[in-house]
Amino acid sequence: MSPFRKLIGICCLLGGLTCIAIPVATEWRHMQEVNELEEAISMVAASQESNVDTIETEADGFSATELQEIMELEIPSLDLKQYVLNETTPENLNLALTQIKEKQVPGKGNFTIAGHRGYRDGRHFSNLDEVADDELIYLHAGENTYIYKVTSKETIEATDVHVLEDNGVSSEITLITCTPSGKKRIAVKGELIDEVSKLKKIEEPLS
Numbered sequence: 267m268s269p270f271r272k273l274i275g276i277c278c279l280l281g282g283l284t285c286i287a288i289p290v291a292t293e294w295r296h297m298q299e300v301n302e303l304e305e306a307i308s309m310v311a312a313s314q315e316s317n318v319d320t321i322e323t324e325a326d327g328f329s330a331t332e333l334q335e336i337m338e339l340e341i342p343s344l345d346l347k348q349y350v351l352n353e354t355t356p357e358n359l360n361l362a363l364t365q366i367k368e369k370q371v372p373g374k375g376n377f378t379i380a381g382h383r384g385y386r387d388g389r390h391f392s393n394l395d396e397v398a399d400d401e402l403i404y405l406h407a408g409e410n411t412y413i414y415k416v417t418s419k420e421t422i423e424a425t426d427v428h429v430l431e432d433n434g435v436s437s438e439i440t441l442i443t444c445t446p447s448g449k450k451r452i453a454v455k456g457e458l459i460d461e462v463s464k465l466k467k468i469e470e471p472l473s
Contacts, residue, residue, distance in 0.1 A: 340404040344393045372407040375432040383444045391443035403456045414439045414456030422451050429453045
């Protein structure tokens with residue numbers, strides 16, 4: 267084999283290794299950031315249970331106050347449980363789910379949440395398109411849990427924002443992620459059916 271062909275072979279091999287290494291390194295960095303966020307949230311929760319007034323902790327640029335305001339979204343049928351950060355930014359979307367609109371209040375109007383379609387199964391909203399009508403969505407916020415029942419799932423254009431508007435009739439939740447191609451969006455809607463205190467046992471809500 268000529269030296270030129272050997273050089274081409276080495277370049278191809280290095281290129282292939284680079285293509286593999288970059289997503290692996292990115293995933294590792296994201297997991298480190300997520301772990302740091304989870305540890306900080308756990309510290310805040312422990313401080314609240316101990317009735318500590320001053321909390322001195324932060325993670326990934328989040329203050330203690332912001333950490334206290336982070337919500338959690340749970341969809342049991344998808345085995346999904348993810349944090350919901352207050353603001354949609356590229357950095358926040360790499361860490362968790364995010365609120366799309368500012369100053370949203372759980373249980374009021376249309377509470378909107380965005381999430382990446384993670385390439386690793388189970389990450390973020392990678393399985394959102396598998397959710398079915400009538401399945402339950404739990405939004406844990408502070409001491410309360412808001413329970414929604416899935417009412418619809420549709421594929422929409424990336425520019426179609428009507429799904430984020432309040433319908434003025436009922437309280438609902440809207441979950442948004444990309445289709446596998448990334449060209450369109452999947453929008454899942456659920457209607458609020460119950461609100462319970464986290465201090466009480468959550469029972470299966472009435473249909």
